[in-house]
Structures are given as structure tokens and as C-alpha cells.
Amino acid sequence: METFIIFLMALPSLADRAGDPSLNAFRSKAEARNMECTRVSQAQAHERFPGQVPEPSPRVSSNLMDIDALVCTPRIVRVGERPARDEAILSSLSQSVSDIAQVAGAVGDPDTLWHVDAFYPDPRVAHKIAVAARTHLVETGHLVSDRVPLLAAGDLLVMRDLPERKRFELACARFFAEHALGEHEAFLGITVVDPRETQLHAGVCQKGVWQWLR
Numbered sequence: 001m002e003t004f005i006i007f008l009m010a011l012p013s014l015a016d017r018a019g020d021p022s023l024n025a026f027r028s029k030a031e032a033r034n035m036e037c038t039r040v041s042q043a044q045a046h047e048r049f050p051g052q053v054p055e056p057s058p059r060v061s062s063n064l065m066d067i068d069a070l071v072c073t074p075r076i077v078r079v080g081e082r083p084a085r086d087e088a089i090l091s092s093l094s095q096s097v098s099d100i101a102q103v104a105g106a107v108g109d110p111d112t113l114w115h116v117d118a119f120y121p122d123p124r125v126a127h128k129i130a131v132a133a134r135t136h137l138v139e140t141g142h143l144v145s146d147r148v149p150l151l152a153a154g155d156l157l158v159m160r161d162l163p164e165r166k167r168f169e170l171a172c173a174r175f176f177a178e179h180a181l182g183e184h185e186a187f188l189g190i191t192v193v194d195p196r197e198t199q200l201h202a203g204v205c206q207k208g209v210w211q212w213l214r
Helices: 029-033 042-048 084-091 093-107 123-139 153-159 164-177
Strands: 004-012 035-041 065-074 113-119 185-191 201-206 209-212
Touching: 035 042, 042 065, 084 093, 084 123, 093 123, 093 185, 093 201, 113 123, 123 185, 153 164, 164 185, 164 201, 164 209
Parallel strands: 113 185
Antiparallel strands: 004 065, 035 065, 185 201, 201 209
8 A cells, every 4th residue: 555754844842733734734635534644753754664754864953843744544445435333433433442441451450461352343443443442552551462362163152142242251251261361461352232333332351350341
């Protein structure tokens, strides 16, 4: 997928940040909505794209100004082409997973190792939800693993006909019984309980006990 690098103006580091500059970087609002952009420093952009982004000048003091870049890629699915529920969930994803991660983080101990997964009909949306939740946990100082606990095929057969909430409770008990989760590990699961709703629900599994957060 093609990647676009868009440089922003230098900003005084002590000044308040203006509104999202990505809105002004494209020809139209429609074009901006169909791009996914991440704001990074010039140094980070240079490290990722050395052939496109110059190295920051040592003569520019980082105490006086910041030069930021937007790293933008076209959305896999353009705005308006997703199902309405997917669009509603993704449009508020940052705030939703931020709230979930904040509550979940308070449940564990400082040395808890977190495993995160999301369960959603569209695997692309599920991946976005899980990545966003992991990112928020990392950004708030928590230890996060890139693996997820797995169940045996027999357990999956038993759970496939259970209601959504019961599946999580049984899965949690099996994770601990089969040593897929240790004493100092926790699993954060994010899902939609009712296929008609657009609110994400989440729960935490610790020591074989499942606790719904929302």
C-alpha cells in the first residue's frame, strides 16, 4: 500500500497545539476522511522513511520548536463503504478503547502482563480494536504481550453454542486451568455482545475469573 509523508510546519514546543493539521493537508474533507494518518516527530519519520524524510538538523534546538510529520496511508475501505455498525465503532474507537484500557489497567497490578484480543465479525475491524487497546495500555505504562492465549479444539467445540457472555467466562477458566495464563498475567477481551449495538464491551480474565468491565 502506498504511503504518503506530509510535513507540517515547525511549532513552538511550549505553545498549545492547534487542531488536527491533517484536516488541512488534503484537498478536501472527503479525501482526508479516506486516509489514515499518524502524527510522528521528524526523527521518527526519518528512521522509518530515510529516503523520503531528511534527518533533523542539529542546529535546530528541540527546546524551541518541534517539526512534526504525518504518515498517511489510504484506508483499506473508504468511508461510507463499510457497514454502518463498523463505521460507528471505528469512528469512536480511540475514545472507546481509551476508556476500556483505563479501567482494565486499574484492575491489574503494576507487574501484570497483559494479553489483548478483540472479537468482531469483520477480522479487519477486530484487528484495529485489538491494536488500539494494546497501544493505549502500553502508552499508560503497562506491560503488554503480542501473543494471545489459545484454547484446545475440544474447548472450542463446547463453547461454540454458548451465549457470548458464557463463552468468555468458560474460556477464562480454561485459560488458567491449562496454564495459558499465569498468576501474573491478565487477558483483556473486547467484543460486541448484541449484534444490533455499536458499543464495545470488555472484560478481564485473571486467575481463572472473568470480570466484565462494561
